[in-house]
Amino acid sequence: MYVYLNGDYLPLEEARISPEDRGFLFADGAYEVFHAYEGRFFRAEGHLQRMARSLRELRIDGPDLDQLRDVAETLVRKNNLEQGNAVVYMQITRGAAPRKHAFPPNDTPPTVYAKAYPHTPPRDLQEQGISAILAPDIRWTRCDIKSVALLPNVLAHQRAKDSGAHEVIFVRDGMLTEGALTNVCAVFDGRLVTYPKSPYILAGITRGAVLELCEMLNVPVEEVPILEKNLPRADELMICNTTSEILPVTRVNDNPVGNGKPGPITRALQQAYREATRS
Ligand SMILES: Cc1ncc(COP(=O)(O)O)c(C=O)c1O
CATH class of the missing domain: 3.20.10.10 (D-amino Acid Aminotransferase, subunit A, domain 2)
Structure with a gap:
């Protein structure tokens, strides 16, 4: 299974996140769940716009939406999930920094993680x-x-x-x-x-x-x-x-x-x- 982490597509076993990630320390992040039917996302735009809104409200500076759309589509392709149903889970946190409640320095990159997996609606x-x-x-x-x-x-x-x-x-x-x-x-x-x-x-x-x-x-x-x-x-x-x-x-x-x-x-x-x- 290939996942996406901070610009790379890599096997899940190789994906590493810092223990100082604010997602881990403070639940300081947002997520989205997309559903692809036979390789086509249902209402992708709605999910992307909601991710943008969540990030705005949390004041996290995330990647642009075209990039996130591309990540979701690429994960479905790379994991051979174009047939049947698949889910893409995507999470963006405020990144890794020594634990302080105040936001980290502006140049701290957000952590962007996404994973695709087969799904059968119940x-x-x-x-x-x-x-x-x-x-x-x-x-x-x-x-x-x-x-x-x-x-x-x-x-x-x-x-x-x-x-x-x-x-x-x-x-x-x-x-x-x-x-x-x-x-x-x-x-x-x-x-x-x-x-x-x-x-x-x-x-x-x-x-x-x-x-x-x-x-x-x-x-x-x-x-x-x-x-x-x-x-x-x-x-x-x-x-x-x-x-x-x-x-x-x-x-x-x-x-x-x-x-x-x-x-x-x-x-x-x-x-x-x-x-x-x-x-
Ligand atoms: C608290 C809560 N409400 C509603 C929903 C339904 O949202 P959506 O239809 O976008 O999946 C979710 C989905 O995870 C949720 O976590």
Whole structure:
């Protein structure tokens, strides 16, 4: 497996990062996850623009976007991943420097790392649906930045796994914000409801695609919070992200969502999303 590190393509075993890297010491960096279908990235531009935004917000001076696009494409080619599905993980940190909270000198180069690997979207979960648990959203109030500082997400997601669920859905002030690694949408009386873009959620690329597909399918959308107290009235619930696409949520905290089966709007969106990734 060839990975990219600071200008070089090299076998993963040979890739070395300094123990003084600020990604390691402070989680001082941003990341992106791209999904390639038969060698073609879905919404690459959206992911690149979001990486640029994350870096801007963190005041990290990263490479230009053409260079990052080229890295992602080259990794897919070099690792023979043009057939089937592949994921590219890309991370940029503020670089390596003696540990001080203040930014390192301006000439400290960022660390740029990327890796590509084969990926199979979870077709069985897309079909059957998943269960989720709710947990308090104890994250910071800049969840719009795709930062590598994911400890609250990791701990909450593990709580879901420990209880036999697939994902955790965070609740802030009585409102469902998003999952540990997914955005959340519900359906109430034929309308799709999802938390508005704000500092409390990551503006998912898949979420954006879902909202566009709703327009195409004539499903009305309301970007307003889903209230926890209204969950028992939801007809459908789904989570979405780049790697899993759209997963129906059929149980929350052991209670069925709607009739406990994936609903028709979820199904229509899954179908339309699959077609969009092929076109
Ligand atoms: C916290 C969080 N929300 C939402 C998403 C979904 O984003 P995307 O659709 O761009 O993969 C992710 C993806 O990793 C995430 O980590």
